[in-house]
Amino acid sequence: MTENRKKVRELLADITRKDVCIAFSGGVDSSLLLKLALAEAxxxxxxxxxxxxxxxxxxxxxIQIARAVAGEMGARHQVIEVDELANPAILKNPVDRCYLCKKELFARLLEFADSKNIRTVLEGTNRDDDFQYRPGIRAVEELGVLSPLRVCGLSKREIRTWAKELGIAVADRPSTPCMATRLPYGTVITAEILKRIESGEEFLKTFGFQNVRLRVHGDIARVELDRGAFIEAVDRSEEILTELKKLGFTYVTLDLEGFRSGSMDKNRNSSDGASSCPPSELLRKKL
Incomplete structure (x- = not known):
């Protein structure tokens, strides 16, 4: 067992002496965290x-994937409905949107935990997130939510490897960040544009593309795919154009830089949301 794995198991062995809540998206990070926590609990x-x-x-x-994974693990699964678009600040899609969203979501999660007399809430941020623009981490820290995978230094690659070894169904599932990341900061978020983005990405995935992002710039749909998928995308270009134009996009482009996480962050002018406290220090303060 690697040192990082040992640290996570020891930490969860201590935390699960009492009931806990885990923010569970059904992605590989939170699924591994849930699997390990259930074993210790x-x-x-x-x-x-x-x-x-x-x-x-x-x-x-x-939601469907999260239900399926939680069911396979035998976890107690709870779904909380949250309408973030009812918050005018989030609706404007500011540079710190992720901070505002996380603050609202985890405040609701803490309310649920309190209703169960639970004092410890966990989430699945990993060590790699410290090297990207993740303003949501600050909200997690401010609310006292713990991030065991991050605290114990596990990278995304380590998490996927461990998840595969444990037979977790979503070990290879691509990351699925919120769809507001497909819009430039300052673009008003509407339910209509989110639906178009979701429909467009689901269509593109029918071709077997793994990492798919449909970035929207007004009436332009900028498609990000892994570079290895470019030839297939060009070969199917007529089908792609037809479907995306049906969704209301006037122009459809294939981004030659290929898929990359956080491409909308490239030209941001603010670093608001960065954590200034080492993860280990945050855990010490909490415990």
Whole structure:
């Protein structure tokens, strides 16, 4: 067992002496965290609640996947509906939108935890997120939510490897960040444009493309795919053009830089949301 894995198991063995809640998206990070926490909680005869947010900013398929994975693991699964677009500040899609969203979502999760007399809430941020623009981390820290994978130094690659070894169904599932990341900062978010983005990405995935992002710039749809998928995309260009134009896009482009996480962050002028506290220090303060 690697040192990082040992640290995570030891930390969760201590945390699960009492009931806990986990923010559970159904992605590989939170799925690994849930699997490990359930194993440790079984030793203590405590309860782990897997809590999934149902929001307009995430594809509807996320709820189905989360339910399936939680069911396979035998976890107690709870879905909380949150309408982030009812918040005028989030609606404007500011540079710190992720901070505002996380603050609202985790405040609701803490309310749920309190209703169950639970004092410890966990989430699945990993160590790699410290090297990208992740303003949501600050909200997590401010609310006292713990990030065991990040604290113990696990990278995304380590998490996927471990998840495969444990037979977790979503070990290879691509990351699915909120759909507001497909819009430039300052672009007003509407339910209509989110639906168009979701429909467009689901269509593109029918060709077998793994990492898909449909970035929207007004009436332009900028398609990001892994570079290895370019030839297939060009060969199917007529089908892609037809379908995306049906969704209301006037121009459809294939981004030659290929898929990359956070491409809308490239020209941002603010670093608001960065954490200034080392993860280990945050854990020490909490515990």
């Amino acid at each position: 079984k030793r203590h005869d405590t309860t782990v609640y897997a809590v999934t947010f149902d929001t307009q900013l995430h594809p509807s398929c996320d």
